[in-house]
Amino acid sequence: MSKMHIKTGDNVIVISGKDKGKKGKVIEAFPAQNKVVVEKINMVSRHTKPRRQGDDGGILKQEAPLYASKVMRICGKCGEPTRIGRKVLGDGTRARYCKHCGEVLDD
Numbered sequence: 889m890s891k892m893h894i895k896t897g898d899n900v901i902v903i904s905g906k907d908k909g910k911k912g913k914v915i916e917a918f919p920a921q922n923k924v925v926v927e928k929i930n931m932v933s934r935h936t937k938p939r940r941q942g943d944d945g946g947i948l949k950q951e952a953p954l955y956a957s958k959v960m961r962i963c964g965k966c967g968e969p970t971r972i973g974r975k976v977l978g979d980g981t982r983a984r985y986c987k988h989c990g991e992v993l994d995d
Contacts (some may be wrong), residue, residue, distance in 0.1 A: 889935055890972055891919070891934075891970075892917060892919050892922060892924075893905055893961065893970050893972040894914055894917060894924050894956050894958050894959060894961060895914065895917060895957065895985070896914050896915070896916060896917050897913065897914060898913070898915055898962075899911065899912075899914075899961070899964075900912065900913075900924075900926060900959040900961055900962060901962055901969045902926070902929060902954075902958060902959055902960065903958060903959065903960050903969070904958050904959040905930075905954070906930075907915045907929045907930055910927050910928075911962065912926040912929045913926065913927050914929045914954075914959075915927050915951065916957070918969045920952060921953070922955060922956050922957070923954060923955055923956060924953065924954065924955075924956050925951050925952070925953050925954075925965065926951065926953060926954070926959065928951070928987055929951060929954070930951055930952045930953070930954045931949050931950065931951060931952075932949070932950060932951075932952045933947050933948070933949060934947070934949075934950055935948075935986035937946055937964060939964050943985060949988055961993065962990070962991060963988060963991060963993065964993070965989055965991040966986065966988050966989040966991070968986075968988050968989075970986045970987055970988045971986055971987045972984045972985070972987070972993070973986075973987050977992070979995045
């Protein structure tokens with residue numbers, strides 16, 4: 889399992905690909921595949937069959953995972969897309985911080 893700089897709930901901006909420049913919130917993170925799902929980003933069409941009586945089939949639009957390296961965390965204080973650093977705080981806990989302004993990002 890690899891470490892990722894993005895966690896579920898982070899606000900991110902896409903830095904490459906067809907959705908470059910779009911912002912969204914991370915819905916789900918998959919550290920084993922190094923991928924994230926961001927709301928309203930990387931929308932794909934999924935053709936589904938009705939599985940039970942009364943279910944609707946058809947073409948559904950849903951978010952697909954994209955590589956975590958294609959997104960950058962947006963700092964809550966300075967509002968900039970930023971690289972993430974890690975440091976040990978005074979009480980011995982580790983936290984992520986903004987490399988631009990030094991703000992601690994973990995809540």
